[in-house]
Amino acid sequence: MAGVSVATASKALNERGSMMPQTRERVQAAARALNFRPNAMARALVSQRSFTLGLLTNDTYGRFTLPVAAGLSEAMVDRGVSVFLCAIEDDPERARVNLDAMQEKCVDGLVLAGKRVDRALPLDLSGLSLPVVHVYSARPPGGIGFEPDDEAGAALAVAHLAGLGRRRIAHVTGPVGFAAVPMREAGWRRALAEAGLSPFGEPLSGEWSEDFGFRAAGLLFGPETGPERPDAVFCGNDQIARGLMDALALMGVGVPDDVAVVGFDNWEIFAQATRPALTSVDMALKEVGRQAGLTILDMIDGKRVEPGTRRLPCRLVVRRSCGGAGG
Amino acid sequence: MAGVSVATASKALNERGSMMPQTRERVQAAARALNFRPNAMARALVSQRSFTLGLLTNDTYGRFTLPVAAGLSEAMVDRGVSVFLCAIEDDPERARVNLDAMQEKCVDGLVLAGKRVDRALPLDLSGLSLPVVHVYSARPPGGIGFEPDDEAGAALAVAHLAGLGRRRIAHVTGPVGFAAVPMREAGWRRALAEAGLSPFGEPLSGEWSEDFGFRAAGLLFGPETGPERPDAVFCGNDQIARGLMDALALMGVGVPDDVAVVGFDNWEIFAQATRPALTSVDMALKEVGRQAGLTILDMIDGKRVEPGTRRLPCRLVVRRSCGGAGG
DNA sequence: ACAACCAAAGAAAACGGTTTCCTTGGTTGA
DNA sequence: TCAACCAAGGAAACCGTTTTCTTTGGTTGT
Numbered sequence: 260m261a262g263v264s265v266a267t268a269s270k271a272l273n274e275r276g277s278m279m280p281q282t283r284e285r286v287q288a289a290a291r292a293l294n295f296r297p298n299a300m301a302r303a304l305v306s307q308r309s310f311t312l313g314l315l316t317n318d319t320y321g322r323f324t325l326p327v328a329a330g331l332s333e334a335m336v337d338r339g340v341s342v343f344l345c346a347i348e349d350d351p352e353r354a355r356v357n358l359d360a361m362q363e364k365c366v367d368g369l370v371l372a373g374k375r376v377d378r379a380l381p382l383d384l385s386g387l388s389l390p391v392v393h394v395y396s397a398r399p400p401g402g403i404g405f406e407p408d409d410e411a412g413a414a415l416a417v418a419h420l421a422g423l424g425r426r427r428i429a430h431v432t433g434p435v436g437f438a439a440v441p442m443r444e445a446g447w448r449r450a451l452a453e454a455g456l457s458p459f460g461e462p463l464s465g466e467w468s469e470d471f472g473f474r475a476a477g478l479l480f481g482p483e484t485g486p487e488r489p490d491a492v493f494c495g496n497d498q499i500a501r502g503l504m505d506a507l508a509l510m511g512v513g514v515p516d517d518v519a520v521v522g523f524d525n526w527e528i529f530a531q532a533t534r535p536a537l538t539s540v541d542m543a544l545k546e547v548g549r550q551a552g553l554t555i556l557d558m559i560d561g562k563r564v565e566p567g568t569r570r571l572p573c574r575l576v577v578r579r580s581c582g583g584a585g586g
Numbered sequence: 587m588a589g590v591s592v593a594t595a596s597k598a599l600n601e602r603g604s605m606m607p608q609t610r611e612r613v614q615a616a617a618r619a620l621n622f623r624p625n626a627m628a629r630a631l632v633s634q635r636s637f638t639l640g641l642l643t644n645d646t647y648g649r650f651t652l653p654v655a656a657g658l659s660e661a662m663v664d665r666g667v668s669v670f671l672c673a674i675e676d677d678p679e680r681a682r683v684n685l686d687a688m689q690e691k692c693v694d695g696l697v698l699a700g701k702r703v704d705r706a707l708p709l710d711l712s713g714l715s716l717p718v719v720h721v722y723s724a725r726p727p728g729g730i731g732f733e734p735d736d737e738a739g740a741a742l743a744v745a746h747l748a749g750l751g752r753r754r755i756a757h758v759t760g761p762v763g764f765a766a767v768p769m770r771e772a773g774w775r776r777a778l779a780e781a782g783l784s785p786f787g788e789p790l791s792g793e794w795s796e797d798f799g800f801r802a803a804g805l806l807f808g809p810e811t812g813p814e815r816p817d818a819v820f821c822g823n824d825q826i827a828r829g830l831m832d833a834l835a836l837m838g839v840g841v842p843d844d845v846a847v848v849g850f851d852n853w854e855i856f857a858q859a860t861r862p863a864l865t866s867v868d869m870a871l872k873e874v875g876r877q878a879g880l881t882i883l884d885m886i887d888g889k890r891v892e893p894g895t896r897r898l899p900c901r902l903v904v905r906r907s908c909g910g911a912g913g
Numbered sequence: 914a915c916a917a918c919c920a921a922a923g924a925a926a927a928c929g930g931t932t933t934c935c936t937t938g939g940t941t942g943a
Numbered sequence: 944t945c946a947a948c949c950a951a952g953g954a955a956a957c958c959g960t961t962t963t964c965t966t967t968g969g970t971t972g973t
Contacts, residue, residue: 264923269961276962278921294713299690300627300636301959304928309627311691314671319656320854325648329673336672336680341687344641344671345663346656353663360668363626364638386621469859498859505832527647528855532796532825591953596931603932605951628929631958 272297303365312555313361315345315354315382318374322526323395323544327372330548338556340367351381358382362389368555370394370548376406377438390558392551395544403558404568405551407542409439409523412573413446414453416521416540417493419575421454423583425491425519430462431475431503432495440464443495443523459489467495472502480512490518491581497522497529497539504533504580515582525576535579542573599624630692639882640688642672642681642709645701649853650722650871654699657875665883667694678708685709689716695882697721697875703733704765717885719878722871730885731895732878734869736766736850739900740773741780743848743867744820746902748781750910752818752846757789758802758830759822767791770822770850786816794822799829807839817845818908824849824856824866831860831907842909852903862906869900 263271263286270276271286272295289295303309312335318324332342343366345357361369369389371380373396380396391402398404420428430447432440444462451458463478465471472494479489494500500522507514514520514535522530525541550571558564577583590598590613597603598613599622616622630636639662645651659669670693672684688696696716698707700723707723718729725731747755757774759767771789778785790805792798799821806816821827827849834841841847841862849857852868877898885891904910 265960266924266962267922270922273961276921277919282921296686296690298631298692298959300630300692301928302961303627304625304631304930304959305961307928319652321648321652325646325652328671329646329675332671332673333675333680336684336687339687341670341672341691343668344655344659345668346659348656348660353660357663359623360663360666363623364668365625365627498855528825592930593932593954594952597952600931603951604949609951625929628958629931631929631960632931634958 308367308559309365310340311343311364311366312340312368312370312552313343313345313357313364313366314370314372315347315357315361315380316372317347317349317354317380318372319346319348320374323374324372326544327394327548327551330545331370331552332548333545334549334552335556340552340556342370347380347382349381354380354382358387362387367559368392370551370555371396372548373397375437375439376409390555392555392558394547394551398568401566403554403564403566405547405554406568406570407544407547407573408570409442409542409573410446410449411570412523412540412542412575413443413493414450415446415573415575416523416538417447417450418454419538419577419583420491420493420519420521420581421450421456423519423581426456427459427487427489428456428491428493429459429479429489430493430495431472431479431499432462432464433467433499435464437467440495447493459487465499467498469498469502469505472499472504473506474502475499476503476506476510476512480507480510480518488518492518492520494520494522497524497526497537500537500539500580501529501533504537508534514580519581519583521575521581530576530578533580538578538581539576540573541576543571547571635694635886636692637667638670638691638693639667639695639697639879640670640672640684640691640693641697641699642674642684642688642707643699644674644676644681644707645699645722646673646675647701649851650701651699653871654721654875654878657872658697658879659875660872661876661879662883667879667883669697674707674709676708681707681709685714689714694886695719697878697882698723699875700724702764702766703736717882719882719885721874721878725895728893730881730891730893732874732881733895733897734871734874734900735897736769736869736900737773737776738897739850739867739869739902740770740820741777742773742900742902743850743865744774744777745781746865746904746910747818747820747846747848747908748777748783750846750908753783754786754814754816755783755818755820756786756806756816757820757822758799758806758826759789759791760794760826762791764794767822774820786814792826794825796825796829796832799826799831800833801829802826803830803833803837803839807834807837807845815845819845819847821847821849824851824853824864827864827866827907828856828860831864835861841907846908848902848908857903857905860907865905865908866903867900868903870898874898 316324347354372394393404522539525539530537643651674681699721720731849866852866857864
């Protein structure tokens, strides 16, 4: 110690109370010399805030959760908040155990992250008095949710295609049961309308797979197709786009010359693997995680936060597959 | 309260000390009625153990880290231990900030997870008096590391091919700079030797990409190739296998009839997308995370743990691409 | 010269548990 | 009958901070 009481030391280090500058100096110097680190737990005990958040996710595969978690963790560490990771795997029992653990660890708030915006995590939140935000998953009435704005993202992609002069823009997408499907379709329709274009037929709805993209290419460009063929395809995800482009290559249809292709997800591993590289809508999930974190901090601070779902903007990553300026 | 002192209550709930069974009952009933949760922080303060671990990772993409993290988190939650996730992104400054945060939060131990077994995380661990294990990353001398046993995994794959009657087994793999490359190559050589076979040429070393796999197919099966062609290819990862199989399809080489293909990583999204589905070596990263966690708990308990790298067994996931019994 | 005030620093309580030690009263054995 | 012992439960210290309240001594105003 620097010859002062703990009370003085505490004030000196936290810039609180009034004291002689030289005393403050002396304490801080001593702290530095001792490599002193305040014990966050003791601090939490008295302040009733642990500066800790829980992240519960059922997305083992990590395609959605990991960017969200990274964005959350990054934004939080700057504010002295750390994030517990809980993998619950769609198992209600495991979810409960993890939720209990989070309560015992006195987290200040909870982020619930899923892999489908229209499915809730298998958690019973009733009787829980913690701030909670729902990310990329369904929220209960009155809850607070964060998602990418799929509709706007889709519109972004389609508007880009229209801006490049494409006129017959088809849409190949996933199963109708997914909420993302109608949202992305709505964006497609809106952007077409705004560009004065008509939809090229109805969207082709199948699975979120390369295989379906491959088959969809046959439906759109195969021999039994009528004279009217699309000059662009907006795909519901990158896997579909990948399969579609593989099929187009086999059919001798040139990308982007004959047809432009845009995907959704900007999953690097797919977007970079297609020939040419795939233009795709990036859901900016890191930013989603960031915003979710900042919002939950506001809630912890007692600020009033409007219930509802926030849809955050996507951005278009332009590569070669849509022609024009890109790449 | 159930009419007893806090001391008695504590003992009742922790099954400690001696007391009348009915007193214990009464306290536990009261605890249940009040939905009582012991405050982990207060407990940590006195016991000097936070039942908390830090997971620092530079693998933003999550391909390696997420399974490790899930395995770790799962194994730990059963033991009342929670895991902080810290995304450090190869940035030494961010690494330091997160490390400081973990020290302030009084974690009982640290798991450092990377995305390359031959690279250490950008962290200065000197002067750190915490148990640390290194997962899928380089460890300092005397440190404790966990990795999949690439050599044995590769041997598993090649032995399987040999067992199916394949005799001319080629190897297409990643850049020589990666430690995984010589390890997998060694497994290939060992399994060949054990089966009484010779290597089919030297391994083709390139990038970990579909594109390289595609080109490698040309080198192995192209028109300028000699009369001897492989009847099996063991690929250094699934992306290479995917590119190779795409090329084979274009070249009219049948899989698995003309040539069997095996990949490495068992990355579902690739392994399932190939036609036919890809047999691949699964690194069992969840188990790696589990073991790393259990070991660090041992270290926390003061048990002596041998320094060195533990290589955990891989398993072969058999699908159609290698013919034989699979799928 | 003395009351009033103020800045600086320390004492002590609090946070929510665990643990050590002590008290109480009943039972046992000589 | 009395010492010795034991089980049950309570009092209090402790973990490492923050915060409130108190003390101390110097300065100001009259």
